[in-house]
Amino acid sequence: MAHPRHQRRPHRPGPLSMVLGGIGELLITSGLVIALFLVWQLWWTGIAAHEKAQAVKEQFTQTQVDSPKVAGTKHTDAPPAFTQVDYGQAIGMLIVPKWYGVTNNNMPVIEGTGEDVLDQAAAGHYTDTQQVGEVGNFAIAAHRRTNGNSFRRIDLLEPGDEVVVATQDTWYVYTVENYEIVEPHQVEVLSPVPDDPDAQPTERYLTMTTCHSLSMGEWGNDHRWIVHAKFSYWMPRSEGRPDSVLNDPEVN
Known part of the structure; x- marks a missing residue:
């Protein structure tokens, strides 16, 4: 047996070690909280959002005129006027053929x-911009990250790509012209003539707006990704469908 005076005393951490240990535990806890928050933001909000979208889609498509799966005639005259709906009500369905198989189209x-x-x-339709098919700018916005990632792949759109709005009885077809990246205060992109707020519109435009960055490190709203499209043609749903959505199983 060792002599009592030779026995080691239990080691007690000093004040500095206790402080550093406490900081370490706080950092671990903070990391877990952040990770759970990101899972909720990126995953769970998407599930909940898509469930809501599906409910709106199912209810709206029940009101739509049946559209035979044949190529319809392209009408290039003035399209039917759309009657404004109340806040929170469905205008139609946005179909982006370029996104088929990649993201929600x-x-x-x-x-x-x-x-x-x-x-x-x-x-969502900016309420102070024109209606779909109307002379001026039909401007819409959507999330790029979280809550369904609706405009996640807006960067795929190129000049010549079609963007379709399907209302209860009409297909409104626009063709992408260009894109730009702007700061949030540059609201002239929503003008009746995009980027020219003093001009009087003579043509029909569609503008899509969303956040610029997908990077987790740049999650803020410091810039906007803007896509501009110009009206090409319309067709009654009762006559058929645009070629670009003819074989898309997701489209009613």
């Missing part, structure tokens, strides 16, 4: 751009 278009609208994995 068939989503509700709802009046308004509040979070309650955009969080439904929907595209």
